Amino acid sequence: MSLLQLCFTSFLLLLPLPSYSLNDEGLTLLSFKQSLQQKPSTTQLQNWNPSDTNPCSWEGIGCNPLGRVISLTLPYKQLAGSFHLDSTNLTQLRHVNLRSNNLTGTLPPELLQSPALKTLVLSENSISGPIPSEIGNADRLQTLDLSQNSFNGPLPPSILNCKRLKQLVLSSNLFSGSLPDGIGPSLITLQSLNLSSNAFTGRIPGDIGNLSNLQGALDLSHNFFTGAIPSSLGGLPETVYIDLSHNNLSGPIPQSRTLLDAGPTAFLGNPLLCGPPTKALCLSLPEKPKPMADDPLLEPGSGERRLSPALLAIAIVSGTVLAIGVVALSFAYWYKYLTNTSFNTR
Numbered sequence: 001m002s003l004l005q006l007c008f009t010s011f012l013l014l015l016p017l018p019s020y021s022l023n024d025e026g027l028t029l030l031s032f033k034q035s036l037q038q039k040p041s042t043t044q045l046q047n048w049n050p051s052d053t054n055p056c057s058w059e060g061i062g063c064n065p066l067g068r069v070i071s072l073t074l075p076y077k078q079l080a081g082s083f084h085l086d087s088t089n090l091t092q093l094r095h096v097n098l099r100s101n102n103l104t105g106t107l108p109p110e111l112l113q114s115p116a117l118k119t120l121v122l123s124e125n126s127i128s129g130p131i132p133s134e135i136g137n138a139d140r141l142q143t144l145d146l147s148q149n150s151f152n153g154p155l156p157p158s159i160l161n162c163k164r165l166k167q168l169v170l171s172s173n174l175f176s177g178s179l180p181d182g183i184g185p186s187l188i189t190l191q192s193l194n195l196s197s198n199a200f201t202g203r204i205p206g207d208i209g210n211l212s213n214l215q216g217a218l219d220l221s222h223n224f225f226t227g228a229i230p231s232s233l234g235g236l237p238e239t240v241y242i243d244l245s246h247n248n249l250s251g252p253i254p255q256s257r258t259l260l261d262a263g264p265t266a267f268l269g270n271p272l273l274c275g276p277p278t279k280a281l282c283l284s285l286p287e288k289p290k291p292m293a294d295d296p297l298l299e300p301g302s303g304e305r306r307l308s309p310a311l312l313a314i315a316i317v318s319g320t321v322l323a324i325g326v327v328a329l330s331f332a333y334w335y336k337y338l339t340n341t342s343f344n345t346r
Helices: 003-014 024-034 109-113 133-137 157-161 206-210 231-235 257-261 309-344
Strands: 061-063 069-073 080-082 095-097 102-104 119-121 143-145 150-153 167-169 174-177 192-194 199-203 217-219 224-227 241-243 248-252 272-274
Touching: 024 069, 109 133, 133 157, 206 231, 231 257
Parallel strands: 069 095, 080 102, 095 119, 119 143, 143 167, 150 174, 167 192, 174 199, 192 217, 199 224, 217 241, 224 248, 248 272
Antiparallel strands: 061 069
């Protein structure tokens, strides 16, 4: 090695090594990991290395070509604990799937801040509490699946801001209260709506019949809905699976092809419903016959069956004449009877 090369090598050794640090997206995900309580035996998330420059190689993390996080997919990983995920730094996050874990606590409102969020699947966990009103900020959301948890309270009206929703699955929770007005006009892109096995009350909004893009299911079964079935449901596509069973609905079932094709099982557990496709007959009072327009008994200017003044006068005179006739005949009879009696006694 020449003296020049030796000097150059020594110079390089004296230079400080470049330092690499994890970007903000990675730090946010590490904070999410720290909020979880992992079992000692699990090997999940072991490659979430804080010495990496970005999290794109981590388990369950997907990135776009620019190295920005776009998905967090960790179903069936035995993750446990009250998780916290702030999407403020995850501005490109589109898909979150944490299905079938042991997550508890509430749904963090900070998770709903990502402007790109399209899919949020948290089904089969033990998450409780209401849906945060911040759900309305996720206006690009297309799939929301919170089924099989312990969510409670009413649906926030802000959910109607999610006008791109295609799948809304909230079954098997503890939701209560009535549904917000405007579901039909606001969530017109819905293809499947499943609110079964909750404690919803009140009437089924008539505007649900505006969900003309439904392709999968309209499942409102096992709740406490009351009142009549809106006739607008008959206008839904015939391919929609409809289940209104086990509620407190009443009255006749609207006779439409869509509801008839649903079959009797779609209406079970509603003892006050009647009409096809069930076997319960609808009992109704007979209507009063309407009088003819030229009925002489109609009082002029009214639809009621009353005597007109002219007929009333005739009836009074006729009654009077008849009464006088009866009195005259009675008098003649008694006069004749008395006369005969007097003659026979002589």
